[in-house]
């Protein structure tokens with residue numbers, strides 16, 4: 489392991505600084521010098537580190553190597569689809585014609601970009617089986633907010649403005665109840681049954697009591713338990729028979745691409761996470777795009793701007809007739825839209841179908857290989873991810889957190905843990921469609937080896953990670969009192 493890694497946190501560029509050392513020599517200027525800004529704007533002593541170029545290159549290269557990323561290893565973070573995304577999409581998104589557009593330039597000078605957005609709206613409508621699409625939302629949670637505001641606007645326009653309740657299954661991603669609460673609704677949790685499906689009786693009684701007070705049910709498909717909801721048609725019928733809308737969280741559409749269209753299942757509005765399913769790397773919280781697809785009934789309420797094509801072929805930015813308005817600046821996260829469109833076109837219909845096949849096959853393969861060593865949360869076929877439980881290991885004194893930390897020693901990023909909340913000691917594993925059998929096998933071998941260590945040498949697991957540059961962090965303090973800034977010793 490190299491020196492900088494061992495010194496992580498102790499050595500900064502400031503510590504490497506030597507007075508007078510410079511990065512590169514610049515020739516004397518042969519053009520007239522510009523005057524400096526007024527003196528009060530200048531600091532005579534700016535305490536910047538003085539380094540050679542080689543020092544700087546080595547410092548930042550070593551720092552970058554400390555990052556775990558999909559480019560360096562297996563990253564089975566359930567619900568987040570940390571898959572490999574083809575690098576060609578990065579080149580395409582950086583083409584000057586896309587990257588150097590100004591969001592305020594007149595639409596007639598950005599016809600190519602608008603054509604791309606219109607094409608993407610059309611493709612996503614086809615993929616979801618819905619009638620229209622908005623590309624405005626900048627994340628999955630933002631798409632949820634758009635969808636729930638549309639549900640409110642729809643009910644208000646139909647005399648249902650007093651519908652105050654939004655139903656959310658107890659397995660849902662936290663953004664679902666948070667969205668409904670942010671939009672001012674009362675959130676009601678619907679339990680899951682013993683098989684991990686929505687408890688239909690509980691749904692019926694929530695609707696039957698005073699069903700005309702329900703604005704929407706927010707259902708995730710596949711659920712965050714990694715399961716398809718076999719009663720989806722019945723659920724849609726029940727919700728609609730009470731005048732409520734069915735919202736679909738489709739963040740993990742990689743499980744269904746080319747096989748199931750949410751529009752055929754009865755969803756009224758459905759969001760997609762382009763940064764999970766459609767080729768944008770999203771480590772560190774962004775960037776993202778969470779388009780929503782809607783039925784023709786809800787299309788007039790879509791946020792603005794919406795890309796349309798005039799009969800003469802010109803692309804324009806329009807405001808839908810009863811639009812919920814603007815949700816952000818400009819047109820959404822354009823670079824993410826470029827990547828998604830390029831991805832869809834390069835794969836074609838068959839390629840998209842192959843994604844869902846590989847995603848589901850890989851997750852079921854992991855389930856089959858781990859089923860004897862770990863308890864399955866639900867013993868049935870899964871979709872793109874599998875939720876297992878560390879409860880057996882916990883009984884032996886090794887927590888799921890320890891198992892996650894031990895995986896780091898095996899060169900694997902830990903899966904999502906302690907979520908979904910309804911599974912004891914949950915580990916939510918999404919191998920994704922982009923991994924080979926060899927790398928999925930290597931992950932399974934690591935999980936099986938850790939299960940053996942729990943039996944034979946539990947302290948090895950409890951003390952993990954031993955091979956990471958930093959061991960166990962005080963995550964609560966790191967989040968509450970982050971130290972993000974270098975302070976000079978004299979406090980300046």
Ligand SMILES: *Cc1c(COP(=O)(O)O)cnc(C)c1O
Pocket residue numbers: 567568627628629630661663708712737739740761776778
């Ligand atoms: C990731 C995810 C979200 C939230 O998406 P963001 O883009 O992070 O806001 C919502 N629901 C599910 C099921 C998800 O996996």
